[in-house]
Amino acid sequence: MANGTAKPTGLAFSRETFAKLTPAPFLQALLQQPDPIRPNGRSLDDFRTPTINTGSLSHSNGSAVVRFGDTAVVCGVRAEILLASNIPHPPSEDIYDNDVVERLGLLVPNLELSTGCSPDHLPGNPPSTLAQALSYRILSLLHTSNLIDPEDLRIHHGAPPTEDDLPDEGPKIVTKAYWTLYIDILCIALDGNPFDAAWAAVMSALQSTHLPKAWWDPDREMILCSPLAAEASKLRLRDLPVASTFAVFSTGSPLKQRREAESWVLADPDEFEEGVCTETVTAVVMSDGGDVGRIVRLEKSGGGAIGKAAMRRCVQMSQQRWREWQGVLNGG
């Protein structure tokens, strides 16, 4: 201005207004700097630091709260008994062991987003497409990664020998019931990346799950559980897979030349970045007996900016991320 006052001119937008009006050019302006920095102050490869709190729900068999940045997820595991006599077509005893969990549906995850966690998901609404898709991805990943030994979920009973049994045979072991684990996941605050948070919450909740000692009572013909915490057994997990999500911001458009397109891979996207990026990559990595390289699930859709080289970088970052998570998951 002519008299030199510090008042901003009407043509300059504040940072917030710029981000609200044109989110994509705003993000592009920040990323195009020689040292790209994201609107939330993180660098491209920066994940948010997770914190975990286990056993916070007193009435569930296992629970965990996972928080990173402004994304917070609560997960509770409730174990219920499924009587073998109630199964319409019981699986034969020789069925390949790992299939039992999937065939009988012994793991039931459900993710709830309608908690008022974000303005995009109104509280009290029926599960949105996103919530259903996330629930299914968690279920599918639980089955693919074979985390839980089906033996842990079986409630056996050694039938007393009858007269027609051969004398040198031991008591016959019959599976009288199965434990079904209802895994309820509530998103209490959402600032992007719900899948990583939900999966981490499921992992640490399952890790802290204790199943009470249960046995078949032949006289009352029912399953009885011991109320003693000392007799409860801890659920064992074979592995601790870790999910890492990346969003891809691309300036490519059908109105422009293909070679003019630039793209950036953003690790652990927040709500604002998810709104601008269409392409996402999720890699789930596990140790598989010491070797960190194993991938259980690799998902990518929404665009063509990520090729083989970018995918390699994403997987390598996920493997690094796996090491960081192990400390948090095992420490918590």
Add this chain to the structure above:
Amino acid sequence: MGPDILHHPLNRADGSATLSSNLYSVLAAVNGPVEVQRRDELPEEAAVEVNIRPASGVGGPRERWLETVVAAVLRSLLLVHMHPRTLIQITLQITKAPSLTLKGAARDVAVLPSLINAAFLALADGGLPLRNTVAAVLLAVASTGEVREEPSEKELAGCKSVHGLAYDNHGDLLLSESAGSFDLVEWERIADQAEKACRAVMAPLNEDGVVTEGSTSSLPWLRQELTDKAQAAIAWREAT
């Protein structure tokens, strides 16, 4: 040898196609651009809605997840900016699924390539403006480490990992869904093989309809289908 394809089986939809591979049959219907509901309306682009119906029963969370994946791929394929404030609706009905009960990973990924291919053919049939041509393949890694293209039910049931990948005609990776147990080197090998297979399917033909590029076992069925369609469409002009 490609899948069996039937063009325009539905006469009321704007575009439709049936695609039968050795594992799945999918009937795809496309309507668009049509009027959009107020809450789904986008000011600068067309909204893309995908509905998937399973072979039996009604859709559940699994179909919702498949819909989000297929919609994400089709959005990157359609020229959505050409029809702002409209809706492009794609319905995919699975009419045949493997009789063998497949295990989690295989069941989830195996259906995706068929869905993408069927949806693409229906979009082409409906004359919707597209950015690229896309082809999707399914690959399975057997427990011996051998990679199988378009595996059979048995191979799929006993495999170590399954991979569904889609490439466009520029060689850009539009979809990659892998599940099972594998490492990075294995995935890169599979990505290479998938790219080759996708390119072979779209490889240019010469005048006699013989493959000129790539000598893989798969014929350029997608190119052939699209060429046949285009020729049928301009037949009236040639006749006069």
